[in-house]
Amino acid sequence: MTTVEPKRTGPAEPRARVAADETAGITMTVNGTETTVTVPPRAHLGDVLREQLGLTGTHLGCEHGVCGMCTVLVDGEAARACLMFAVQCEGSEIVTVEGLGTPDDQHPLQRAFSAHHGLQCGFCTPGMLMSSYDLLANTPDVVSDELPEHMSGVLCRCTGYRGILAAVDDVRQTYPDGIPEPRACGAHTLVGRASAGGTGTAVAEADVPEAALPQEVRLPSGPPSAVVDVTSRLHSPVERVWAVLDDFDLLARCLPGARLTEVLDGDRYRGRAVVALGPVKLSFDGLAQVVERDPREHRLRFHAQGADAGGSATQADVVLGAQPEPGGGTVLTAHADVHLTGRVAQFGRALAGDVSRRMFEQFAASLDEAAETGSVTEPGRGAQLRLVLGTVRDTVRALTRRGLAGARTLWRR
Structure with a gap:
């Protein structure tokens, strides 16, 4: 019988304890x-x-x-x-x-x-x-x-x-005497999202020099886990709103739990974002890259990706637009295609969309504040609690509406 003979190396040596946020x-x-x-x-x-x-x-x-x-x-x-x-x-x-x-x-x-x-x-x-x-x-x-x-x-x-x-x-x-062994096992170059490239060795970003880190954001080719469309009306005039959109450092501080850690060339930015959903707290280290900046149309588009130590990863294609509103205010539109993998993806598409939408609503409020004052107040635990409770409330309402609709259908039958 011809089968794959595994290379027995024996049990690995015991390792020191690895903390949950380490690798x-x-x-x-x-x-x-x-x-x-x-x-x-x-x-x-x-x-x-x-x-x-x-x-x-x-x-x-x-x-x-x-x-x-x-x-x-x-x-x-x-x-x-x-x-x-x-x-x-x-x-x-x-x-x-x-x-x-x-x-x-x-x-x-x-x-x-x-x-x-x-x-x-x-x-x-x-x-x-x-x-x-x-x-x-x-x-x-x-x-x-x-x-x-x-x-x-x-x-x-x-x-x-x-x-x-x-x-x-x-x-x-x-093949009564034994199934043939696998035919594509040999020396290959394994290239993945965290690959060092060209050597068949994949290395996490935190363990390689800066020059070896990904230099651009690559979005998955498949359908997004959630699509978010949010329209908000701001008190600030459109030029002040655009001044915040055009300042990526200030813009990042408007995103709940986000902050920049490094400014790179080519309109690229490294940062960290912390998302707390009740007992679940995710800390993403990632990269953002502006791919479109249109001052005339007040339109900004950027790609972002991040990963946390718990195995979750997210990528997003975000488009922000600002249009003047009669009376001096601004209509802010936000569209995002969000891709989720790992633990964070287990929340499901509907819940992920609700959470993302509420985060953009908080972002709009912070952006309005930044346009008026030039600074952003750091959201506290109360804001995180409102995010969770609001999402739960909307989910319960949706389920209730579905239940009532199903009951009316059965009643008609």
Whole structure:
């Protein structure tokens, strides 16, 4: 039988305690490439594979270890990447679906899934492929009647179970002496959002010199987690409002919990933002880059990205516009496409949108103050409490409206 023989390095040496807001460096072999990453101690392997190494074939579904979408091989055994901390993988060999085969040299399992139509929407496919590889590699004598039970650890909603089982059974019969090993494991350059680039080594920003840090904000290509549109009426005249928008240092202080830490060339700024939602407190270190500044139209557009030590990350495309209002005031419009990953993404799209909207409402009030006085009052805990209570109130109202609408529908029936 030909299977992947994991490199057994033995248990890693015990480490000193790592605080929740610190990071730890780990070295592991991913698809045949030795890779060093610096990660928060609570970061899951799935997030590190996707966000730091760019291996997005590992899908994250329930993130509770139930759906099996995130299945990978760790030292030759199937493991849920959403349940495993990355720091547990020191010295381990990881194989993801990218290591199974390439478009030009597909693994037999990949060819069988295509031939038997074992993939519909494709979301469960990586987990199904890695789970079936683990099954056939470690239990080559499995029989056809046992496949449904063995493959039940990965959920398919489409459902394509019949095609999946047919594909796995086809490969089982074709290779009775052992399934071929993965075909795309070798020396590769792993390039992710936190990659040092060109060496196959990913390093966190805090552990590299300034010159090696990302020099521009890169937004994800997929749909945003939340879209925010806020219109506010300010007392200050439009020219004073634009003077604040044109001063990024003062503008940043209007954002709740944000402050600049460094001004770079090319209209780029480093900063820190703290967001407190009840017991959850997130501290983001990030980069902002102005991509459009139009004094005539009073329009400012910037991209921003940030990450916290708990594994959360956010990117945003923000457009701010100011138009004069009859009577001397200003109409301020704010549009933001917000992308969330990690723990902060678990709040859900609706709640994330509500929180973002309320933050922009607070921002508008602070901007009006800055336009009038040239300074901003630091929001206290009361403002954070109002943010939470307001969001909860709106959520309860929305749920109540849905319940009443559903009750009226049932009553008409």
